[in-house]
Every structure is written in structure tokens, then in C-alpha cells.
Amino acid sequence: MKIATFNINGIRARLPRLLEWLEETRPDIACLQEIKCQDESFPAAEIGAAGYRALWHGQKGFNGVAILARGEPPREVRRGLGGEPEDEHSRYLEADVAGLRVACIYLPNGNPQPGPKFDYKLRWFERLRRRMAEIAAEEVPAIVTGDFNVIPRDADVWSPAAMADDALMQPAARDAYARLMADGWTDALLTHNPRGGVWTFWDYQAGAWQRDHGFRIDHALLSPELADRLLACGVDKDTRGRDKASDHAPVWVELR
Numbered sequence: 001m002k003i004a005t006f007n008i009n010g011i012r013a014r015l016p017r018l019l020e021w022l023e024e025t026r027p028d029i030a031c032l033q034e035i036k037c038q039d040e041s042f043p044a045a046e047i048g049a050a051g052y053r054a055l056w057h058g059q060k061g062f063n064g065v066a067i068l069a070r071g072e073p074p075r076e077v078r079r080g081l082g083g084e085p086e087d088e089h090s091r092y093l094e095a096d097v098a099g100l101r102v103a104c105i106y107l108p109n110g111n112p113q114p115g116p117k118f119d120y121k122l123r124w125f126e127r128l129r130r131r132m133a134e135i136a137a138e139e140v141p142a143i144v145t146g147d148f149n150v151i152p153r154d155a156d157v158w159s160p161a162a163m164a165d166d167a168l169m170q171p172a173a174r175d176a177y178a179r180l181m182a183d184g185w186t187d188a189l190l191t192h193n194p195r196g197g198v199w200t201f202w203d204y205q206a207g208a209w210q211r212d213h214g215f216r217i218d219h220a221l222l223s224p225e226l227a228d229r230l231l232a233c234g235v236d237k238d239t240r241g242r243d244k245a246s247d248h249a250p251v252w253v254e255l256r
Contacts, residue, residue: 001098001255003029004236005145005218007106007201007248011035011066014246015043021239022050027252028070029097031104033147035064042066059090065104065146069097077101083127091124092131100226101135101142107149110167118167121149125176129183135223136184142223144185147248149217150177152187155196157215168217186227188220188253189235200235201248209240218251229256 004027008014011032022030030052035042039058047054053073056066057080067074074095081092094103105128110121128144135142151168154160163169181187189198199214208214222230232254240249 004252005031006250007033007147009246030068032066033106081127103144105146113167141225145220185221188233
């Protein structure tokens with residue numbers, strides 16, 4: 001079984017790239033972030049024609065997440081995280097698919113920091129951790145995947161000095177991510193690439209793609225019940241270099 005995550009950076013604008021990637025790689029489950037469209041504008045017909053059933057949680061112009069599955073449709077478990085009733089951001093979607101619990105997340109960026117946006121990021125992290133603890137208590141094979149907007153280690157960025165002031169690398173954000181690992185979750189890419197040097201994001205600015213100035217912020221976290229089934233993982237890096245591409249590349253895991 002192959003599960004992938006892809007921050008598509010606007011599903012309407014990148015639909016040709018998305019359909020191209022789905023056709024070429026055929027993941028069994030694909031989690032999308034930053035779909036940036038309202039629910040009624042989601043291209044369900046086009047995705048259905050590609051062989052996928054979809055569940056989505058949209059928002060006009062910003063955020064938005066979706067879970068695609070080949071074969072049986074995803075069965076929704078949760079839409080959004082509790083804890084802040086006034087929070088209307090579409091950043092979390094959880095479903096049961098093919099015997100797995102799949103959570104698709106788009107964690108807040110947090111810039112500029114310090115400030116209210118970074119404070120919101122940390123609160124969202126705590127809400128995510130509470131939900132992940134609930135999932136773990138169910139002892140189901142689970143994956144929490146998406147754009148975490150955290151560079152976990154210096155080895156996960158082309159230049160730690162260049163990103164030192166960014167919210168993605170602040171100690172508080174890194175500590176929040178580390179606490180998820182300490183709770184028993186497994187970072188799939190880190191497991192297979194302990195030395196780092198694997199990027200999932202390259203900015204559109206300053207020739208970052210051409211110079212390979214990237215970093216790793218898209219992660220796939222596996223529960224203990226699923227970590228033992230990990231066979232392989234990787235990044236579909238070539239998609240980033242295509243015409244009108246997202247600034248992220250898909251991350252995938254292959255499971256027994």
C-alpha cells in the first residue's frame with residue numbers, strides 16, 4: 001500500500017499537475033493540503049475520473065485539506081480540531097480508509113514570529129498532540145501526514161543560518177514536534193534518511209529550486225501499529241521542476 005501527501009498550493013491552479021502525478025504514481029491514498037477552494041469548488045468530477053474517491057474540507061482562498069482514495073471512499077472521522085471554537089481554519093481532516101486511520105494536516109506557518117501567528121501555531125500543535133494521543137489510545141494503524149511547517153533538525157534544511165529567524169525553525173516549534181516523536185510516533189522519512197539532506201519544499205523566490213535551497217517540512221508520522229509495516233519512503237522531487245508546479249513535492253510511504 002502506498003500513501004502520499006502533497007501540498008498542492010491551489011488545487012484549481014495545479015489540477016493538471018495533480019492529475020499527472022496521480023496517473024504516474026498511483027498512490028492508494030493521497031492527502032492534499034492548501035487546496036485553497038471552497039467545498040463547492042472542489043474538482044471532485046476530475047478526481048473521480050482519475051479513479052479516486054475524495055473527502056475534503058475547504059476554505060475560500062486559503063488552507064484546505066483533502067483525502068483521496070482509490071477504491072472505497074474515505075469515511076470521515078473528524079473535521080477540524082477542537083479546543084478553539086472560534087477557529088475557522090480548514091486544516092485538519094481525519095478518515096478511515098482501507099483499514100487505516102488517516103489524518104491529513106496543514107499546520108499553521110507561524111510567521112512572523114514572535115507574535116500572535118506563532119502563538120496560534122503552538123496552540124494548534126498542542127491541540128494536534130491531544131488528538132494524536134486519542135488516536136494512539138485506540139491502538140489502530142494510523143498515519144498523520146501533511147505539511148507540518150516545521151523543520152525538525154538542522155540537517156533538514158539547506159542552510160540553518162538562512163532560516164534561523166523563521167517560525168519553521170524556532171526551538172518552541174521544534175520542541176512541539178519532538179514531543180510527538182516522544183509520544184511514540186515514527187517520522188518515516190527520518191527513519192530512512194537519518195543523515196538528512198532530503199527536501200520537500202523549495203521557495204519560488206531567489207532561485208531556490210534551481211540552487212536546491214530547500215528544506216523538509218512535509219512529514220508522515222506512523223503509529224506503532226503502522227511503523228512496523230514501513231517498507232520504503234521517498235519524495236517525488238521531479239514534480240517540483242515541472243511547469244506551474246507547487247512549491248512542495250509529494251512525500252510517500254510504502255507499507256506492507
